[in-house]
Amino acid sequence: MRKMGWWKTAYAVCVLCAATAVVLPAQAFRTLYSFDDTDGRFPSWALVQGTDGNFYGTTPTGGANASGTIFRITPGGTLTTIYNFCSQVNCADGAYPQAGLILAGDGNLYGTAQGGGASSFGGTIFEISTSGVLHTLYNFCPQGGDCVDGGGPSAPLLQARDGSFYGTTQFGGTAGYDGTVFRITPGGTLTTIHTFCSENNCADGYNPVAGLIQATDGDFYSTTQWGGANGLGTIFKITPGGTLTTLYSFCSIRNSSGYCADGTNSYAPLLQATDGNFYGTNWAGGTYNDGIVFSITPSGTFTTLHSFDGTDGQGLYAGLIRATDGNFYGTADNGGSGTNCSPNCGTIFRMTLDGTVTTLHNFNGAVAGEGWGPYAALAQDTDGSLYGLTQMGGTSNDACADRCGTVFELSAGLGPFVETVPTSGNVGKSVIILGTSLIRATSVTFNGTETAFTVESPTSIKTTVPAGATTGKVQVVTPGGTLTSNVPFRVLP
Numbered sequence: 001m002r003k004m005g006w007w008k009t010a011y012a013v014c015v016l017c018a019a020t021a022v023v024l025p026a027q028a029f030r031t032l033y034s035f036d037d038t039d040g041r042f043p044s045w046a047l048v049q050g051t052d053g054n055f056y057g058t059t060p061t062g063g064a065n066a067s068g069t070i071f072r073i074t075p076g077g078t079l080t081t082i083y084n085f086c087s088q089v090n091c092a093d094g095a096y097p098q099a100g101l102i103l104a105g106d107g108n109l110y111g112t113a114q115g116g117g118a119s120s121f122g123g124t125i126f127e128i129s130t131s132g133v134l135h136t137l138y139n140f141c142p143q144g145g146d147c148v149d150g151g152g153p154s155a156p157l158l159q160a161r162d163g164s165f166y167g168t169t170q171f172g173g174t175a176g177y178d179g180t181v182f183r184i185t186p187g188g189t190l191t192t193i194h195t196f197c198s199e200n201n202c203a204d205g206y207n208p209v210a211g212l213i214q215a216t217d218g219d220f221y222s223t224t225q226w227g228g229a230n231g232l233g234t235i236f237k238i239t240p241g242g243t244l245t246t247l248y249s250f251c252s253i254r255n256s257s258g259y260c261a262d263g264t265n266s267y268a269p270l271l272q273a274t275d276g277n278f279y280g281t282n283w284a285g286g287t288y289n290d291g292i293v294f295s296i297t298p299s300g301t302f303t304t305l306h307s308f309d310g311t312d313g314q315g316l317y318a319g320l321i322r323a324t325d326g327n328f329y330g331t332a333d334n335g336g337s338g339t340n341c342s343p344n345c346g347t348i349f350r351m352t353l354d355g356t357v358t359t360l361h362n363f364n365g366a367v368a369g370e371g372w373g374p375y376a377a378l379a380q381d382t383d384g385s386l387y388g389l390t391q392m393g394g395t396s397n398d399a400c401a402d403r404c405g406t407v408f409e410l411s412a413g414l415g416p417f418v419e420t421v422p423t424s425g426n427v428g429k430s431v432i433i434l435g436t437s438l439i440r441a442t443s444v445t446f447n448g449t450e451t452a453f454t455v456e457s458p459t460s461i462k463t464t465v466p467a468g469a470t471t472g473k474v475q476v477v478t479p480g481g482t483l484t485s486n487v488p489f490r491v492l493p
Helices: none
Strands: 028-034 055-059 069-073 079-084 109-113 124-128 134-139 165-169 180-184 190-195 220-224 234-238 244-249 278-282 292-296 302-307 328-332 347-351 357-362 386-390 406-411 419-421 430-434 443-446 453-457 460-464 474-478 481-484
Touching: 430 474
Parallel strands: none
Antiparallel strands: 028 406, 055 069, 069 079, 109 124, 124 134, 165 180, 180 190, 220 234, 234 244, 278 292, 292 302, 328 347, 347 357, 386 406, 419 430, 430 460, 443 474, 453 460, 474 481
16 A cells, blocks of 8 residues: 655655657747745746736745745746745645646636645645735645545646636545545635545556646546556546546557557646647657657547657656647756756757657756756746746755756747636636736727726736627737737637
8 A cells, every 4th residue: 555654754856659859049048047945946837927927936845944935036037935835833834835826817826735734744725816925725634644635736726617726636535545636616615526546456547746627628637647557647537526537548558668658657737729639748658768748639549749769858747838839838857968967958849739849948057057957837928938947957056956946938939929817708707818018908809709808907907708709819909919819718608
């Protein structure tokens, strides 16, 4: 039986048909900030853009209490720590926030902490304002013991169409220590909707570290890092009511070298593209056992799109984003051509829908101040630039072994756009529109249907879904031009 000792020990960083890769000349890359431990260390989950135009993120350790932080960073690189975890007795406010934050429809940020809480080790779910006021919504394992309600949440939350938040815990549950899927209301009422390893031989998977996405069919999709038919992870679908279907078990195909040709041990969430299919990454497996990018249809047809070979990256801990040019962008936490890192420094890559990978940047630990080991997914700012984090490197010298990590920007020639929060809703639903230079906006339309709006700031508009609106892109007209949403807004019945 798997032990529960994980939450009683200090946080440990997890290190756990190929198309030909192309290498482009260096893109416009710059390091914005180097962590120094007092403000956090080893950031490992993606940034999120707030209504004020700044980015927000977490570090799983470091900070004033060595238990992790929440920070704000401007596009220009000014970082402010807005919360230090373990600021309360026995870390009642949580500790070690491994996952990133989400921006909810109320304009506040929500997240999870892997440790701490009322039991001092089960973890928490919290809400925090952009000014740093934190409110704990839920304490996992409040009575101690086996944590039948889950424990050790390691993934971001998802605010679903019903307004509630959904997520996963890596451990706990009624079946043992194998993880759960849960729903929590904004008021803090939590319901466990699935306990992993509920099926014989854990055919339904266990120990999920990826968050959920809600697909166009209304169901949730994600991955587990272990279990399934071959013991090495799954892709699953689960309804809001808790009916789980395993769509695919990794390592169903082995190549002549004995590697799992279809990948193994997924840590990353899925992404649903406009073609209706899901796209994701695996940390290992593939032709060279260096990780893969894959697609899977809603019915479970699996395709390996690209096998990494080390030169273009190795080890894909983070998931993909789909940028405004229609291509996927991602990071490999090792590999590439960089030097002075062990085993290598990692890469940033672009991939087309058919699996053609282009290396945009090779991290290089020999370059003063540059980070390496990009474990976090990228985030595209509404100004078009890509922002990300490295878990190691930077200029902090002796503050951390291998330095403490960095925040970086990569300009890949992508233009500005607007982003809606949420990305779906029925007529009358309140919507936040994020963007840049919105202060003199003159028109907002949902697939051509105009709606009233209020400009809250240069980076934020509030509006509602108008009567007669149909599914399609949201557009904002400004003196500088028309900005279009990065994904279609889905109008619900």
